Amino acid sequence: xxxxxxTPRYLIKTRGQQVTLSCSPISGHRSVSWYQQxxxxxxxxxFEYFSETQRNKGxxxxxxxxxxxxxxxxxxxxxxxxxxxxALYLCASSTGTTTNEKLFFGxxxxxxxx
Amino acid sequence: AQTVTQSQPEMxxxxxxxxxxxxxxxxxxxxxYLFWYKQPPSRQMILVIRQEAYKQQNATENxxxxxxxxxxxxxxxxxxxxxxxxxxxxxxxxxxxxGGSNYKLTFGKGTLLTVNP
Numbered sequence: 001x002x003x004x005x006x007t008p009r010y011l012i013k014t015r016g017q018q019v020t021l022s023c024s025p026i027s028g029h030r031s032v033s034w035y036q037q038x039x040x041x042x043x044x045x046x047f048e049y050f051s052e053t054q055r056n057k058g059x060x061x062x063x064x065x066x067x068x069x070x071x072x073x074x075x076x077x078x079x080x081x082x083x084x085x086x087a088l089y090l091c092a093s094s095t096g097t098t099t100n101e102k103l104f105f106g107x108x109x110x111x112x113x114x
Numbered sequence: 115a116q117t118v119t120q121s122q123p124e125m126x127x128x129x130x131x132x133x134x135x136x137x138x139x140x141x142x143x144x145x146x147y148l149f150w151y152k153q154p155p156s157r158q159m160i161l162v163i164r165q166e167a168y169k170q171q172n173a174t175e176n177x178x179x180x181x182x183x184x185x186x187x188x189x190x191x192x193x194x195x196x197x198x199x200x201x202x203x204x205x206x207x208x209x210x211x212x213g214g215s216n217y218k219l220t221f222g223k224g225t226l227l228t229v230n231p
Contacts, residue, residue, distance in 0.1 A: 031217060033217055033218070033219075035219075035221075042221055042222070042223040042224065043205065043219075043221035044221075045219065045220070050217075056218050058218070088157060090157075092159070094217070096217060099147070099211045100147050100164070100166060100211070102161050102164070103159075103161070103219065105151075105158055105159035105160075106158065107156060107157050108157045108158070
C-alpha cells in the first residue's frame, strides 16, 4: 500500500506570491489534516478535511486555505506569502472514523519564502 | 486549550543504554489520547506509541514504553537498549477524544535524541 505522498518536496517562492501544496492520502483514507512545522513555533495544526468538508480548523489567518477532492486528495493554498510562512508543511491521513486511530504522515513540503 | 510541554530540548544516550524523555500536558478533559512520534532526518513523522487516558496500564511497544501518570498529567517515554536508528526528534502529542476536535493533534516542541556509539 502506498504511503502518504506530498508534492512538491521543496518549493521556493518570493513574498507576495501564492503557493499550492498537494497531499495524496493512503488509499481508502478519507481524512487529511495539515500541519505547519517551524523551528520557533513547532508543529501547529492548520486544518482537517473529511469527505471534502473542512471538519476542524486551527488558528491561522485566512491566507491559508485548503480543499479536498472526491478522491480524498487535498490541496493547501497560501496566498500573499510572507517570510514567516517559511516552514515544513506536513499532511497526515487516516480513515477519519475512529477517535484513537493512527495518523500516517507524509514527508512534507519544505517551503522557503524569500 | 490543551498544551503539551517537553522540557528537554536535547538528550543523548549511549548505544544499548536506556533513556527517558519527559512530557507534561495540560487539559481539563477526562478522555483523550497521548502519542509519541519520532521524526528522523527524512522528516516523516512515525508513530512510536500511543496511550488511551482511560487505560491505567502503561503502553508498551517492544523497546519503547511509557510512564503515564494521569493525575500528574505526565507522559514520559522510555527507550530501552537504545540503537543508532533511534536518533531522531521525538514529539509528544495530545488528541482529545471529544467532539469535533478529535482529529487535531497538539504537539510539544520536541526533544532531539542523539545516540552515541
